[in-house]
Amino acid sequence: MKALVINGHIKWPQIAEGNLNRIIFEKSKDVFNQNGYEILETVIDNGYEISQEIEKWVNADVILFHFPINWFGMPAKTKDYIDKVLMSGYGKIYAGDGRNSGGNYGTGGLLKSKGIIVNTWNAPEETFGNSGQLLENHSMEEFTRPFTATLQFVGVRPLPTFAFYDVFKNPNIEQELVSFEEHLKNHI
Template structure:
């Protein structure tokens, strides 16, 4: 596969504390980890002791245009190591604050899976809030760091998901990452969606042809 010279670079920060027990994310990452122009970084593999290398992580962020936070939802939030990573790496004066402009203009995409079905993540549903609302701290982090927040890629209902749906979501993830890399996503159309994987054909330029 050749990559266009004007392609964006993509950093996937993956956080799953028990990948050996994973059914969904272990499959999803296979669709994206070897794409040219994508750096795949498994945080739990790199830092089993939680000793995050701040300078290395900041250098990685600086080298990439699109930052992906990929993880399962745990207690309506992010896994502990990703929180530790955020607390340590996104320093004042570097990532945010008057002089903190290191991440300005980079795009941020959350890729998440939930055990709960989509119907539970509605105002009237069991969880009383949408997944977009639960991701508000990530959205605000992006805002404070002057990044462009994209609607999340969400795989709901992992407790009952079928094999066919895992494959479909994997292929969709691959298309979206490749299109973000190549700049062929209609960002206005994407930002009008509640989740970026809701209508791939609509947001990828030329996908319907």
């Protein structure tokens, strides 16, 4: 079994150095190692070869993709990685949108793996689904749906998303890391 662990954090000096995402990256690899997985890894900010990334996606049984939410989306460099790797993976990662082979839109994925999205947020958890809050009409899972839909499009079965909340102003990192480890062990 192989696990692809992708660190999508992009360093912003003096604002977001990437320490938490580095810890999540190492914790993820540790959990997969403890469960007998061979680790394939990518740190987007360190650069990558598109052809090697395509092979990692094709060979992974589980893809764990973690990144911070910056301005209500993934960092631009992380989105660039998705665009370049997935678009270049035509014929290996996906074969059209599914309709060209008589299926529904979004059924052209060639991968047969599982995927987990992990996010870090400055927002506190109560921002989601609570009256008077910025995202009162959305759960975190609803908000991150475009990310899990991307996985589904290429044939990856999304597992429940995990979020680290309030990481700048009221972090509870130690407890969230314990919860994350349990979440990961329960779903891989």
